[in-house]
Amino acid sequence: MRLVIFGRQGAGKGTQSKLLAEHFGVPHISTGDIFRAAISAGTEIGLAAKAIMDRGDLVPDDVLRGIVAERLAQSDAADGWLLDGFPRTPTQADDLDQIADPPLDLAINLEVPEDVVVERISSRRVCKAEGHIYTANDPSARSGICEVDGSAVVQRDDDTESAARHRLEVYAEQAAALLDRDGEANGVVTGDGV
16 A cells, blocks of 8 residues: 555644554655654754754755655565655655656545644644654643653744744645645545544
8 A cells, every 4th residue: 555645734644644554554654754863863964954844844845755765665665655744745746656666546635724733733742762742731741751761852843833834834835736736536535634
């Protein structure tokens, strides 16, 4: 199974992707996770991506294409994959058409109202070691210590309300064109992400 899940930031793509990937026995490939790992490692691409992501902007298409192509070529993705965070633009969708072999089976678009996702994003907290997700009111978030691995629980720089609203504006501009390109007639299923 080769799946793509997309929707506004904070729509629940990561949560749903993990469940679907486990169900189908395929790797969950999150471009955001790939970049956060590169940032954590202090790589050149990681530092460049951090500056872009902290502004709430999207990483350029050519960089994403290379990273996704490299990841899809790894052995654990030979029998299928679930992409989260790519494609987000018509150009990226064209790129995926070229690099996915065999091609995509299905795309799922999670619909969630903007006010709901802004609240989700701005209250999201993550542990630094493994990325376990909490809300601001969870005991681990309030204590600042992850209950799973004991690492620090923080708010990501790109999860502030202002960065979230900017990301949503950028996403709305680009996603409209993507949905026009790949609407339901071409294998995109829209679901309620609330």
